[in-house]
Amino acid sequence: MNSVSISxxxxxxxxxxxQQFNLSSEEFLDWIAQGKLAVINADDLEDLLDVKEATLAExxxxxxxxxxxxxxxxxxGL
Numbered sequence: 001m002n003s004v005s006i007s008x009x010x011x012x013x014x015x016x017x018x019q020q021f022n023l024s025s026e027e028f029l030d031w032i033a034q035g036k037l038a039v040i041n042a043d044d045l046e047d048l049l050d051v052k053e054a055t056l057a058e059x060x061x062x063x064x065x066x067x068x069x070x071x072x073x074x075x076x077g078l
Contacts, residue, residue, distance in 0.1 A: 014029070
């Protein structure tokens with residue numbers, strides 16, 4: 001096993017995150033190493049959720065009619 005040195009501040013952050021999942025710090029890091037858990041940037045997560053939502057909306061049978069930009073502007077009175 002490899003040894004890594006981290007600051008107290010980083011350890012406190014890891015511990016806090018682990019507690020949110022009811023895991024020990026060691027279990028938390030193991031889950032990340034095993035690919036069971038990923039730590040990603042909040043902006044990236046928001047982008048992924050937006051893509052997922054758009055994909056679901058596109059696949060909805062009620063959303064199959066395509067609307068031109070001109071139609072949208074006219075409907076909004078722009």
